[in-house]
Amino acid sequence: MTILGIETSCDETGVAIIQNDSKTKKINLISNIVASSLSLHSKTGGIIPDIAAREQVKYIIPVLESAIKEASGGKMVNDQWSIVNKIDAIAVTVGPGLIGSLLIGVETARTLSYLWKKPIIPVNHLIGHIYANFISEIHNSKFIIHNSAAEIQFPAVALIVSGGHTDLVLIKNHGSIKWLGGTRDDAAGEAFDKIGRLLNLPYPGGPSIEKEALKGNPKKFIFPKPMIGSGDFDFSFSGLKTTVYREIKSLKNLDGQTISDISFAVQDAIVDVLVKKTLKAADKYKVKSILLGGGVAANQKLRDELILNTKYLIPYTEIFVPQKFLCTDNAAMIASAAFYNYKPVDWRDITVNPELYFY
Ligand code: KG4
Ligand code: ZN
Numbered sequence: 472m473t474i475l476g477i478e479t480s481c482d483e484t485g486v487a488i489i490q491n492d493s494k495t496k497k498i499n500l501i502s503n504i505v506a507s508s509l510s511l512h513s514k515t516g517g518i519i520p521d522i523a524a525r526e527q528v529k530y531i532i533p534v535l536e537s538a539i540k541e542a543s544g545g546k547m548v549n550d551q552w553s554i555v556n557k558i559d560a561i562a563v564t565v566g567p568g569l570i571g572s573l574l575i576g577v578e579t580a581r582t583l584s585y586l587w588k589k590p591i592i593p594v595n596h597l598i599g600h601i602y603a604n605f606i607s608e609i610h611n612s613k614f615i616i617h618n619s620a621a622e623i624q625f626p627a628v629a630l631i632v633s634g635g636h637t638d639l640v641l642i643k644n645h646g647s648i649k650w651l652g653g654t655r656d657d658a659a660g661e662a663f664d665k666i667g668r669l670l671n672l673p674y675p676g677g678p679s680i681e682k683e684a685l686k687g688n689p690k691k692f693i694f695p696k697p698m699i700g701s702g703d704f705d706f707s708f709s710g711l712k713t714t715v716y717r718e719i720k721s722l723k724n725l726d727g728q729t730i731s732d733i734s735f736a737v738q739d740a741i742v743d744v745l746v747k748k749t750l751k752a753a754d755k756y757k758v759k760s761i762l763l764g765g766g767v768a769a770n771q772k773l774r775d776e777l778i779l780n781t782k783y784l785i786p787y788t789e790i791f792v793p794q795k796f797l798c799t800d801n802a803a804m805i806a807s808a809a810f811y812n813y814k815p816v817d818w819r820d821i822t823v824n825p826e827l828y829f830y
Contacts, residue, residue, distance in 0.1 A: 473557045475538070475583070476806030479576030480568025480596045481634070482508045482523040484530035485802035486538035488554070489606065491810060497607035498810060502541035503796075503803045506530040509675070516668050524571030531579050538802075558589055562802075562809030565593040566827030567635070573823040581818045590815035594805045595827055597636055598648070600764035601629045602808035603793035603801070623791055624759040630749045632773075633765035634660035634675070637745075639704045639752050640829060642762075645811045650829045651752055652704025659741050660767045662708035666715050666737050670730050680734040681770055687735025688728075692718065694740045704752050711740055742773045746780055753781070753788050761790045769798040 478485040487503040508526035542554045563580035566573060584591040604623060627642045628651070637654040657665065660677055667676020672683065694714050697707045715733060719725060745767075753761050761781055767773060774792050781790040797804060 472559045472810060473554075474560050474562050474592075474806040474809055475558045476562040476594075476802035476804075476809065477535075477576045477580050478564045478596070478599070478800055478802040478805045479527050479531070479572045479579075480564045480566070481572060481800055482518050482526070483800040484527045484534050484575075485800060485805075486531075486535045487801060487803035487806055488538060488542045488558070489803060489806040489810065490557075495607075498605055498807050500606050500803050502538045503801060504534045504538045504541065505799075505801050506534050516674050517664070518569075520569045520571055523569060524575060527572055527575045531575055535579070555587065558587065560590045560592055560809065560813075560815060561587075562592045562594050562806045563821070564596045564599060564805050565821065566596065566824035568596055568823075568825055570823060570825045573825060577821060577823050581821055584818040591818050591821055592809040592813065592815050593821055594808045594812075595829070596800075596805075597631050597633075597638065597829065598812070599804040599808045600631050600633065600768075600798075601640075601642070601762055602811060603764055603797040603804035604762045604791045605807045605811060606793070606797060606803055622789065623762065624789070626756060626758045627760035627762050628749065628753045628756060628758045629762040629764060630745060630768075630777075631765045632659045632745060632763075632767035634658060634664060636765065637706050637708070638829070639748060641752070641756055641758070648829050652706070652748070654706040654708060656707050656709035657712065659706070659708060659745060660765070662712055662741060663737070663767065665712050666733075669712070669716055669719055670725070670733060672730070672734075675766075677767055677770065680738055681772070683731045683734035684738045684772070686728075686731040688732045689735055689739070691729075691732035692736035694736045696740045696744050699744050699747055704748055706744060706748065708741065711737065738770070738772055741767075742770070742776050745773060746776045749777065750780055750784055754785050758788055761788055763790075763792045764798065764804075766799040768792060769795045 473490045476487045485505040490499045631638045637658045639651040641649045663677035672679035
């Protein structure tokens with residue numbers, strides 16, 4: 472089966488094509504294009520929904536064309552139709568996200584579904600992040616990468632950590648997801664972004680803080696790790712932001728080394744809470760796999776700590792992390808989610824739902 476995915480829930484515009492290999496049961500990524508209006512948002516230190524949507528209107532057709540071209544190995548225009556003919560279905564993010572942005576993806580998918588006479592599959596963006604783990608091989612003109620994602624077994628616990636969400640879910644099987652807990656205030660990525668702003672670091676704060684933390688002195692600052700010992704699977708990150716704000720106010724000047732030292736402590740506090748709660752959930756439900764997803768999952772310290780602690784503390788559980796470029800928003804994960812949760816709808820019936828949560 473070949474699925475074309477479309478993702479426009481926030482500021483990215485993504486189109487990807489995946490193909491499953493019926494023999495190996497793996498999902499091959501044959502093209503993946505993402506355009507971002509990040510540079511425009513760096514100027515304002517955050518996403519302005521109107522600007523994001525206007526940029527997406529400009530990007531969507533060129534990104535679609537590029538994805539089709541990449542899947543055709545960059546060949547002549549006529550050959551591109553052979554790929555289009557192979558597409559069995561169109562998958563699109565319907566929520567959660569920014570309404571204007573979501574509409575651009577959904578209206579494009581609806582048009583293609585009508586024009587190409589292909590079924591359309593609505594996908595929950597958060598579930599999409601989980602399914603980045605199921606993309607096993609990347610085949611395109613540039614590279615081939617293999618990993619063992621086809622080995623994922625249920626039950627599994629997934630930690631979804633992005634700019635808008637921090638959630639722990641129990642997955643009993645494809646389509647059977649139970650929410651265990653989530654953030655009570657800021658999401659982990661949101662905390663990184665807001666603290667990055669307090670530290671005058673470039674937007675988005677997550678990758679900037681990760682970079683600064685590499686130069687940080689681990690002993691200089693130690694911040695509280697919110698809710699680390701609470702008996703539930705909830706998180707809270709807004710207190711950390713306030714602590715950092717107060718710390719900065721009390722300093723005479725915020726020099727480069729201090730920014731790095733604070734960055735280290737911030738990353739340490741966020742990662743520690745995420746890892747402890749995820750392992751606690753995995754242990755409680757005796758899961759076979761832990762899956763990581765969302766933009767914050769690109770953080771190397773989070774990946775390392777999660778892998779290390781899983782192997783050491785609950786060695787009977789396998790841990791899976793998507794390749795970094797599949798952690799931040801992309802359409803490949805949306806197509807992958809649609810493949811494993813194949814529920815087509817009529818193109819007339821598809822609607823956006825900015826408030827969509829877990830089923
Ligand atoms: O999943 P995503 O691309 O978009 C949403 O669905 O929100 O996540 C974006 C978030 C931002 O908050 C960004 O700061 C964070 O992911 N992020 C990171 C890293 N790369 C992206 N956070 C920590 N370390 C990173 N390397
Ligand atoms: Zn996302």
